[in-house]
Amino acid sequence: MKTRSINRFISVTGSGLYCADGDFYLDPSRPVPNAIVTHAHADHATRDSGNIYCTSPTRMLMMSRYRNKLISRFHEIGYRQTIQLGKVKLTFFSAGHMLGSCQVRMEHEGITYLYTGDFKTQPDASAEPFEAVAADVLITETTFANPDFIHPESGQEIQKIKSIDRPILIGAYVMGKAQRITRLLTEHCSDRKIFVHPEVGRFHSVYREAGMDLGDWSHYRRKEFLASDGAICIVPPSGLLRYTRHSEVYRMFATGWKNSPVSCDGILRISDHADWTELLAVINQVNPRQIFTLHGDGSHLKRHLENSAVEVHLLDR
Ligand SMILES: [Zn+2]
Ligand SMILES: [Zn+2]
Numbered sequence: 001m002k003t004r005s006i007n008r009f010i011s012v013t014g015s016g017l018y019c020a021d022g023d024f025y026l027d028p029s030r031p032v033p034n035a036i037v038t039h040a041h042a043d044h045a046t047r048d049s050g051n052i053y054c055t056s057p058t059r060m061l062m063m064s065r066y067r068n069k070l071i072s073r074f075h076e077i078g079y080r081q082t083i084q085l086g087k088v089k090l091t092f093f094s095a096g097h098m099l100g101s102c103q104v105r106m107e108h109e110g111i112t113y114l115y116t117g118d119f120k121t122q123p124d125a126s127a128e129p130f131e132a133v134a135a136d137v138l139i140t141e142t143t144f145a146n147p148d149f150i151h152p153e154s155g156q157e158i159q160k161i162k163s164i165d166r167p168i169l170i171g172a173y174v175m176g177k178a179q180r181i182t183r184l185l186t187e188h189c190s191d192r193k194i195f196v197h198p199e200v201g202r203f204h205s206v207y208r209e210a211g212m213d214l215g216d217w218s219h220y221r222r223k224e225f226l227a228s229d230g231a232i233c234i235v236p237p238s239g240l241l242r243y244t245r246h247s248e249v250y251r252m253f254a255t256g257w258k259n260s261p262v263s264c265d266g267i268l269r270i271s272d273h274a275d276w277t278e279l280l281a282v283i284n285q286v287n288p289r290q291i292f293t294l295h296g297d298g299s300h301l302k303r304h305l306e307n308s309a310v311e312v313h314l315l316d317r
Contacts, residue, residue, distance in 0.1 A: 006292055007137060009108055012315055017115070017139070017294075021108055022088030024053070026115050026139075034085065035072075038117030039101035040065065040175060053077055053085075055092065057100025057210045061175060064206045077102075079128065095119040096130030097272050098176030099212055105133055114286055115139045118295075120271065121278045122154060126183040126212060127176075132285035139315075140282075142296040143273040144256060151256055151275040157268055158184040161192065161232070164250050167225055168232045171240035171262060172254040175203045176272055178234050179214055181254055184270070185232060186215025195220040195233040240264055276300075283310070 006012070010019050010026075017026040024034040027044040035049035040061035045054075047062070052072045054062075059074045077083060079102065082091045088108045095101040097118040106113040114135035121130045144151070158181075161168065172178040178200040185194055194217040196204055201219050208214070225233050226246065235242075240262045243249045253260035256271025274282065279301070283291065291312045293301060302312040 006139070006313075006315075007111070007113075007290070009106075009111070009113060009137075010139070019088060019106065022085040022090070022106070024085050024088075025049075026104065027117060036090070036104055037062070038095065038104065038115070039098055041098070041118065041173075044117065048072055051075060053083070053090075055079070055100040055102055057206075057212075058102075060206050060210055061100065061203065064202055065175070079131070093131040093133050094128040096121055096124060096127055098127050099179065099207055099210060101127065103131070103133065105135060111136050113137045113139065114288070116141060116282075118143070118273055119282070120274045121282060122151065122271075122274075124154070124180055124183075124272070125187065126180045126207065126214060130282075132282065135286050135288055137290045137292070138283065138286050138288035139292045139294065140279070141273065142279070142293040142298040142301060144271065144275045145279050145293065145296055145298060145301045147276050147300065149256070149275045150277055151271045152269050154180070154184055154270050155188060157270055158188045160252075160266065160268065161185070161189050161230075165230050166248055166250045167228050168230065169240060169243050169249050169251045170232060170234050170254055170268065171237045171252070171260075171264065172200075172234055174200045174236050177254055177270070179204060179207050179212070180272065181234055181268070181270065182214045182217055189232075190215075191230075193224075193228060193231040194218070195225050195231060197233065197235040197239055199236050200234050237262055280304075 015030050016028040025032045028035050031048040033050040037045045037054040040058045053075045056076045077092045091105045092102040095103045104115045112135040251264040252266045253264045254268040254270045298314040
């Protein structure tokens with residue numbers, strides 16, 4: 001197994017980022033004895049680690065995703081709550097990415113490390129707002145770390161719906177994105193009836209249980225949806241493929257990317273990851289000496305900060 005170190009504090013292992021001084025992994029990709037899980041998306045929330053440290057909504061969403069068949073011991077940590085694992089103090093802060101998502105600040109021998117997990121700073125009424133935290137070392141995602149990616153304001157983007165008076169099918173990731181779209185529709189297109197596919201609805205129900213109000217929505221009823229003038233149905237991305245023969249249905253995909261991976265009639269440029277401007281603003285607020293990048297291409301950021309006092313290291317390459 002290839003292992004590389006960050007500052008002798010965190011190393012990159014075959015299971016993900018590992019901190020030896022605290023004996024824990026950050027968002028491990030396979031079961032480990034002690035896991036910090038920043039949010040419930042499948043690429044971060046691996047099941048069946050011995051101990052899982054996460055927020056309460058993350059536990060609820062994981063329970064629902066894995067249909068309550070989890071054997072881990074869960075430790076629910078609140079925002080701004082500090083725990084000690086080995087020699088490391090850890091504090092959770094909201095990441096603004098989806099309900100329950102957190103960043104983790106770690107303190108060890110006078111140095112602070114901030115692991116952002118997935119994050120965004122754009123307003124999102126279906127998630128806790130992003131919290132800015134100062135740290136010496138920043139470990140951040142770089143999904144959209146490219147000056148080419150500037151995401152429109154989501155409240156503006158959702159207005160695209162208003163000019164469409166046919167039944168609208170929106171493909172969106174079932175957890176996080178689908179709930180954000182529902183909440184945006186409630187706020188900006190309140191005259192539209194909202195249906196959701198069962199795979200989406202189960203996570204809507206968890207949001208409701210966790211006290212997050214998404215507005216009015218109903219489980220999908222085919223006849224009613226197809227007969228409507230402007231009803232909306234939110235489906236998993238693969239659900240968009242099923243309506244190709246219904247020419248009366250307008251099909252949209254919600255994504256931060258410029259192109260949809262699935263053929264459709266339109267894109268809703270709504271992203272749950274920071275764009276270039278958000279990332280630079282966060283770096284300013286964190287004010288780190290060193291940055292380590294994960295997920296995506298950190299090379300634009302490295303070039304951008306070349307003549308600054310901040311060192312950038314790419315972990316993915
Ligand atoms: Zn995520
Ligand atoms: Zn992710």
